Amino acid sequence: MTSFAEPHAPLVARSVVLDQDTASSLLDLLPDRGPLCWLRRGEGIVGWGEAASIRTAGADRFADADAWWTTLTGRAVVRDEVNRPGSGLVAFGSFAFADAPGESMLVVPEVVVGRRGGVTWLTTVSRGGLDVEGHLAPVEPVRAPSGIVFADGALDGERWMSVVADAVARIGRGDLEKVVLARDLLATADDDVDVRWPLQRLAEDYPMCWTFHVEGLFGATPEMLVRRERGLVTSRVLAGTIRRTGDDEHDLALAAALARSSKDLEEHEYAVRSVADALGPYCSSFNVPESPFVLHLPNVMHLATDVAGVVDDARPVSSLRLAEALHPSAAVGGTPTEVAVALIEAIEGMDRGRYAGPVGWMDAAGDGEWGIALRSGLIEGRTVRLFAGCGIVGASDPEAELAETQAKFVPVRDAVSPSA
């Protein structure tokens, strides 16, 4: 199933350098309606309005979106005075975790403001000339959520732990090696939630993560599924988690224990292998570090591996098609992939929607960044559905996994609370 809104005339895009104070946050430019965001350490792109979009679903959701983008950009007229990854014509995208159910989308904003290496630019997209300066109008003040109440999502903690125990038993029987199981929480506010509020909190509190928003799905993910930039492909694989205590000395000891934990190293190895196997065919050379490092986030620490490769010129492939090849990695699916994905559908008891799917952006050359939509929530009017999951292996303990989900809820939980 595919539907799209595309103007009949070719799109006209123009990118110009903006004289902007780099200390000002790009988030402050976002209007209330239809904001789009991809930011890390103050750099990245924000956008709003909709010049064109496509919605896809099913097993061909990536291929259909990619083909539409190739046609659209092939016909577009682009005047790019900035020439950086993310300038010129770009689309933001968010893809469903599973083939079914769930909708995926690419959205081409009417206005994009980007920043990279201290240079800020403005891109406008239309069917004709737009008044460039007129697009940075003052925006409505950000509304703090009020009256937030949290409740269990599809499964309460007890039921979710029994699902984890079931998965551990199946792993023990040899049905599979690893499966990632997630759960959700529901937050309800008095009024419609203004996504700009949690985006500002997340960008401030998790600067090392990618803060994103596409059509209601927002979050701050630490995990980069794939970045393609001028022939270089990189991926940050995470798997193996420990909660932080807030006591720095104790946390350092925990980090050292994490780096030696055979349960976490096993879980991590599955994830790295799944990424290396999927990227290998598209790369002429490839580097996988021998052992992971520990990534310190404010709420948790992860075992992390940065994989890098050079795209094989004989097999040109867009960043979105690379994301398709990698998704779902064992960091969010399991090993073997098909068995794990079928088990998730059978026992997890909730619809992931776009949680744990690729989220990010792509430019006309096919370069782009696709993170995994983790540490995320979905806004639907007054409600926010928060998601968190954990890799389950033979040595997993349901109670410890439940505690891990609680630690992973923290970023979005705090971000939707009135004063974080």
Ligand SMILES: C=C(O[C@@H]1C=C(C(=O)O)C=C[C@H]1O)C(=O)O
């Ligand atoms: C599934 C999530 O996180 C994934 C699972 C991890 C783990 O089990 O250790 C670590 C990072 C992510 O790859 C999530 O945050 O919802």
